[in-house]
Amino acid sequence: MTDELTLNMDAYLPLRDVVFNTLREAILKGELKPGERLMELQLATKLGVSRTPIREAIRMLEQEGLAVTVPRKGAEVAKMTEKDMEDVLQVREALDDLAAKIACEQITDEQLLELEKAMHDFEASLLTKDIKKIAEGDVKFHDIIYESTGNPKLVIILNNLREQLYRYRVEYLKDEKNYPILLKEHQDIVEGLSLKDKDKLSETMHRHVKNQAEAVKAIIREQE
């Protein structure tokens, strides 16, 4: 574990939520590595709080799929095997397709403009080679589509799936040769939505997820 774990106290939130966000970020950024133990006292000391909010945050991470706990042994950062990744991506493919289809019917002109802007921002971010910015741009783009479905339950699940992939997704975004493909796919998605062309959109979405799947799996294989 890095020792740069500090709380962001600006918000007026219960400590459990602040701790939850802090640990979540740390896991997604890779500061807390898969398999690493989450020891209550250690974390409490480091973050300057008592064990109580730590424990509650761990319960939350658990349900989010980011931590795994064995009773009386404690929690650790969830590991992701290639199989896990495939499973997540299989679900994501189905739900991304669902989201795209709903979006196709319901997206407003305003949201479509927003989406185009997000695409251009994403394109611009690719030039900066700032991974964090690129990742954020990509998230923003897909969020607009998700939100346009008007189905918060779907949005929650999709965000959770994305979260589970995030750690490895970042690796994918480090490889510049993926950028042209990624951009082209985003353009195709915008086009599909503009033309209300469900078939084209569906095809593009599947390709978009499949490409990520391949890349992410390659990364995992390297790591193992």
Added chain:
Amino acid sequence: MTDELTLNMDAYLPLRDVVFNTLREAILKGELKPGERLMELQLATKLGVSRTPIREAIRMLEQEGLAVTVPRKGAEVAKMTEKDMEDVLQVREALDDLAAKIACEQITDEQLLELEKAMHDFEASLLTKDIKKIAEGDVKFHDIIYESTGNPKLVIILNNLREQLYRYRVEYLKDEKNYPILLKEHQDIVEGLSLKDKDKLSETMHRHVKNQAEAVKAIIREQE
């Protein structure tokens, strides 16, 4: 709240898990009603434990979508509007379809036999008119299909979606006139899987979910 809330202590589990299961059951059975406050001290006294495991259980219920908490005001049993139900069912339709398609390719002969047995058990349970038994039979039937996908991430999400519907689903099962339809659909599902007929299966699955959707929505409308 009813006052018949007691802990099932037989398992050697942390109290938080026992409390979680107890509250979960109570919510699903309707003993704890939507909108009802979950007060820590009250629950702790009733269940004979301290507030600590209660609080941790509430954090878990929260992530499960069964409870909603407002910081410094406390938790309450999640309410479900007709819109929420539609949203859940929309996702479930997509994922049931996915599960069916995977099952079609992967289900083993052994699992198929199990499924037929589950169907007959379900048929038998319909005659007893014991709602709990009928609900369990239905769950068992679909579980076999879910498990046959070999995708635990998918199974978790489907179970969670089912859980969110459960409270209203039980009402649906109280109406005997639904039984023949339900049984016919189960038979069609088994047939589709036996014949590896994806199209037939997909069509049946959609119909199965849509029928429930209509019935459940009617129930909610009545309640409001």
Added chain:
DNA sequence: TAAGATAAGATTGTATACAAAAAACATAAG
């Protein structure tokens, strides 16, 4: 040396105490 028992330390599980905030109630002013 290896296997097993045992004791010491570390870690989680649970209860409780105290602080802070919100809610409920009562009272006074307009």
Added chain:
DNA sequence: CTTATGTTTTTTGTATACAATCTTATCTTA
């Protein structure tokens, strides 16, 4: 009668204390 204000009570938030369990190191014995 209504609104504003202050006080009490209830409830949540957090820290801490103690108990139960697990881990690790040490020692014993074959």
